[in-house]
Amino acid sequence: MSQASLDIVLLRTFLAVVESGGFAAAAERLALTPSAVSGHIKRLEQATQSRLLARTTRTLQLTPPGELLVTYARNIIGLEREARARLSGSTISGRLRIGASEDFAGSWLPQVLETFHRWYPQASVELRVGVTADLVRQLQADRLDVVFGKQCMRVAEEGELLWQEELVWAYGAHCPFDIEGEVPLAAFPEPCVYREAAMAALSQAARAWRLVFESSSMAGCVAAARAGFAVAPVARSQLREGLRTLDAEDGMPPLPNACFYAFANPGSSAARALIAQVKEIGWQRRFTGLGL
Structure with a gap:
């Protein structure tokens, strides 16, 4: 690395690109133009003398130096925020x-x-x-x-x-699924927006379904899905090891965003x-x- 300092503004932009998955989303998050975001990343790469992101027309991947910098950037920005909060004199009790x-x-x-x-x-x-x-x-x-x-x-x-994120059908990673049969559904008790969205999507697609598992616990619904006992609608960030998503190839209709x-x-x-x-x-x- 050169002797140039790591500008915390550039580090914030770098993390925004990484966490949002792209330059356009990062620009929206930071209230910047995509060209400004691209300029920040270029300046950071010049300061570190490293290529941080491998970019193609469709994908964005961290390089090994980029993976290293992510950890340091999060620590640096976290410490800066903590210092400002503690020094601001504002006391919350x-x-x-x-x-x-x-x-x-x-x-x-x-x-x-x-x-x-x-x-x-x-x-x-x-x-x-x-x-x-x-x-x-x-x-x-x-x-x-x-x-x-x-x-x-x-x-x-x-x-x-x-934020918004995709709502998906979760099912056991290694469990066979009947793409033409009745869909066994796991859901929270009413009222639940995931339950309502799942039932509406299945009904609109004229896909037969039956509520076979009901639990007030997300862990319970996820356990039923992992076991192949039922299909559970969950936000994509809630997916865990042992789960896979079902889609149109499995005869499942799309769900709205959460x-x-x-x-x-x-x-x-x-x-x-x-x-x-x-x-x-x-x-x-x-x-x-x-x-x-």
């Missing part, structure tokens, strides 16, 4: 009441809460896991401060769209800080195209 759907609580919140606690050690957290619609009603009744949940369409409420939202009471600085953390972790973890 008291109890923060959080409502979260189970996929949020199981996948994103652990890492988010670890960082939140490190930044704001005087704050305490109360977590309620449930269905998004019920949690939003509790928020409106002032029994919660912030809710993280999902929809399969844009919502009219005062929610902040965090929209992940944050709903918060206005004026809560603790809620805003937590939402910012969720957005950051969500961007990092929901994209798997670069093998990260």
